[in-house]
Amino acid sequence: MISVSRVSKSYGSGAAAVRALDDVSLSVGRGEIFGVVGQSGAGKSTLIRTINSLERPDSGSVSVDGREMTTLAGTELRAARHNIGMIFQHFNLLSSRTVQANVELSLEITGAGRAARRTRALEILELVGLHGKAAAYPAQLSGGQKQRVGIARALASSPSVLLSDEATSALDPETTRQILDLIRQLSKDLGLTVLLITHEMDVVKRICDSAAVMSGGRILEQGPVEELLTTEKSLLGQALFPLGEIPVTSSAIVEITFNGVTTDRPVIAQLARKHGIDVGILGAAVETIHGRQTGRTRLELPGDTKTVAGAVADLRSQGLFVEVLQ
Amino acid sequence: MIDRNDPYFWSDLLDTILKGAGETFYTVGLSLLFTVVFGLAAGVLLVTTESGGLLSKLFGSRALGFFVNRVLDVVVNIGRSIPFIILMILLIPFTRLLVGSFIGPTAAVVPLTIAGIPFFARLVEIGIREVPVGLVEAAQSLGATRWTILTKVMVAEAVPALALGLSTTVVGLIGYSAMVGAVGGGGLGDVAFRYGYQRYSPEYMFGVVILLVLLVQVFQSLGNFAARRLSHR
Numbered sequence: 001m002i003s004v005s006r007v008s009k010s011y012g013s014g015a016a017a018v019r020a021l022d023d024v025s026l027s028v029g030r031g032e033i034f035g036v037v038g039q040s041g042a043g044k045s046t047l048i049r050t051i052n053s054l055e056r057p058d059s060g061s062v063s064v065d066g067r068e069m070t071t072l073a074g075t076e077l078r079a080a081r082h083n084i085g086m087i088f089q090h091f092n093l094l095s096s097r098t099v100q101a102n103v104e105l106s107l108e109i110t111g112a113g114r115a116a117r118r119t120r121a122l123e124i125l126e127l128v129g130l131h132g133k134a135a136a137y138p139a140q141l142s143g144g145q146k147q148r149v150g151i152a153r154a155l156a157s158s159p160s161v162l163l164s165d166e167a168t169s170a171l172d173p174e175t176t177r178q179i180l181d182l183i184r185q186l187s188k189d190l191g192l193t194v195l196l197i198t199h200e201m202d203v204v205k206r207i208c209d210s211a212a213v214m215s216g217g218r219i220l221e222q223g224p225v226e227e228l229l230t231t232e233k234s235l236l237g238q239a240l241f242p243l244g245e246i247p248v249t250s251s252a253i254v255e256i257t258f259n260g261v262t263t264d265r266p267v268i269a270q271l272a273r274k275h276g277i278d279v280g281i282l283g284a285a286v287e288t289i290h291g292r293q294t295g296r297t298r299l300e301l302p303g304d305t306k307t308v309a310g311a312v313a314d315l316r317s318q319g320l321f322v323e324v325l326q
Numbered sequence: 327m328i329d330r331n332d333p334y335f336w337s338d339l340l341d342t343i344l345k346g347a348g349e350t351f352y353t354v355g356l357s358l359l360f361t362v363v364f365g366l367a368a369g370v371l372l373v374t375t376e377s378g379g380l381l382s383k384l385f386g387s388r389a390l391g392f393f394v395n396r397v398l399d400v401v402v403n404i405g406r407s408i409p410f411i412i413l414m415i416l417l418i419p420f421t422r423l424l425v426g427s428f429i430g431p432t433a434a435v436v437p438l439t440i441a442g443i444p445f446f447a448r449l450v451e452i453g454i455r456e457v458p459v460g461l462v463e464a465a466q467s468l469g470a471t472r473w474t475i476l477t478k479v480m481v482a483e484a485v486p487a488l489a490l491g492l493s494t495t496v497v498g499l500i501g502y503s504a505m506v507g508a509v510g511g512g513g514l515g516d517v518a519f520r521y522g523y524q525r526y527s528p529e530y531m532f533g534v535v536i537l538l539v540l541l542v543q544v545f546q547s548l549g550n551f552a553a554r555r556l557s558h559r
């Protein structure tokens with residue numbers, strides 16, 4: 001659905017030039033929720049803005065729904081943008097318009113008639129849970145409600161892609177969760193493809209099917225979230241489920257990644273019993289997301305090499321992803 | 327000296343001042359019309375033709391955008407820096423060319439408009455600049471044309487600021503119109519000068535002053551009220 005191929009972009013020139021995007025490639029499948037994480041200045045905003053051509057890359061290609069975006073201009077570009085909704089960190093709603101009129105702006109732009117605009121605006125407001133707020137002005141709404149208006153505006157013209165640039169970064173954790181759940185729900189119901197960028201790992205955990213980690217304009221790793229978690233030395237895994245520093249000990253240390261497969265099995269207790277190891281838990285970061293247990297545990301396994309190797313083999317045979325750190 | 331004991335003194339005074347006020351309204355109204363149209367356009371262009379602005383590529387040409395921006399900036403600055411009394415005299419030949427004479431309320435419209443446009447343009451510029459760039463970006467992401475962005479986002483969002491700018495401009499124009507009046511432009515300035523000053527009538531002078539003060543109060547309050555009502559921030 002979205003395909004970014006070898007895109008580079010620099011700001012400024014000469015010695016002061018900043019390489020905001022450095023040979024970036026990624027692909028987002030239809031109906032997928034793809035998260036891009038990275039620290040401030042990593043180039044996330046620049047990347048997402050190349051998708052709807054708010055920013056033109058220096059080189060490389062960006063295609064959305066089979067249409068090459070980098071060469072579009074004028075009417076064609078505007079038509080392509082009707083198919084790509086975007087939401088923003090600071091909502092960017094028109095203060096002079098009511099909630100309904102803000103949503104209708106999107107439809108005025110696509111040229112819908114007055115009656116059709118009204119019907120569609122009310123319908124989409126209902127969908128984002130803003131029933132009864134149509135006549136309010138943005139200043140009278142909470143942050144979460146404002147972002148709902150932003151989502152309604154972005155989706156009013158029925159795009160197939162939604163871009164989200166830090167859409168929950170200005171919201172409190174509870175509101176963030178509600179907005180993310182709404183995005184996930186809409187993505188499911190409408191078959192919407194979502195590319196979202198964030199610096200909050202929780203966002204990825206909560207709604208993303210796939211993710212990419214960016215730093216210094218480059219993508220360091222990308223893939224389905226579950227796959228990334230079970231990749232050796234995964235940056236995303238470590239960032240999503242941080243376990244802190246490895247303590248100094250003479251025993252073997254292993255990390256187990258849970259991926260929803262072992263929810264109802266007492267893995268550690270069994271390990272201790274079966275192999276006679278006094279298992280020590282050094283750290284654990286496990287959460288239940290959408291009914292599945294996901295996370296990592298770091299265990300200390302005292303004992304001779306043979307016992308430890310046997311225990312590790314046993315864990316792996318249960319379908320667990322095990323990394324031996326020392 | 328006017329005879330204060332003349333039984334018609336007060337009704338004459340009222341007639342004269344009302345006629346002057348009528349001329350002032352005519353002059354200020356007409357010049358306001360031109361000022362708003364051209365000042366709005368100039369102010370919007372000043373912001374949008376800047377490098378990186380919405381119209382920085384005017385008719386597809388970056389050079390044209392830059393040129394328009396520089397020229398407007400210089401012209402507006404010149405217009406703002408010439409004292410009105412001098413501008414008025416400077417414009418006499420131009421006024422005569424345009425309306426055939428440099429005396430009378432219609433002739434007064436010319437210097438008022440020329441002074442009003444750069445004044446209002448700067449106020450428009452300030453108002454438009456306050457519109458967050460994020461709003462323009464949001465409209466762009468929706469696939470809006472530049473005209474839609476200009477009208478439905480930039481100008482629409484600046485309306486409260488424009489209302490304040492408008493009332494400030496009206497007040498300025500009323501002040502200028504009195505100056506033009508004193509040198510033949512008619513209106514309240516003319517009344518104050520001919521009756522109040524040349525014929526030593528404090529009643530005429532105060533009458534005009536009180537009316538001017540009232541007018542300024544009314545228009546400024548109207549502007550403030552409108553700005554408050556129109557703003558939903």
Ligand SMILES: Nc1ncnc2c1ncn2[C@@H]1O[C@H](COP(=O)(O)OP(=O)(O)OP(=O)(O)O)[C@@H](O)[C@H]1O
Nearest residue numbers: 011012018020039040041042043044045046047199
């Ligand atoms: N318009 C611009 N002009 C010059 N440099 C820019 C511009 N936009 C971005 N940059 C630079 O490009 C780099 C990437 O910026 P970008 O906004 O994409 O980062 P980001 O990952 O979105 O960061 P944040 O999380 O803080 O939003 C930064 O070094 C930034 O300073």
Ligand SMILES: [Mg+2]
Nearest residue numbers: 044045046166
């Ligand atoms: Mg950013």
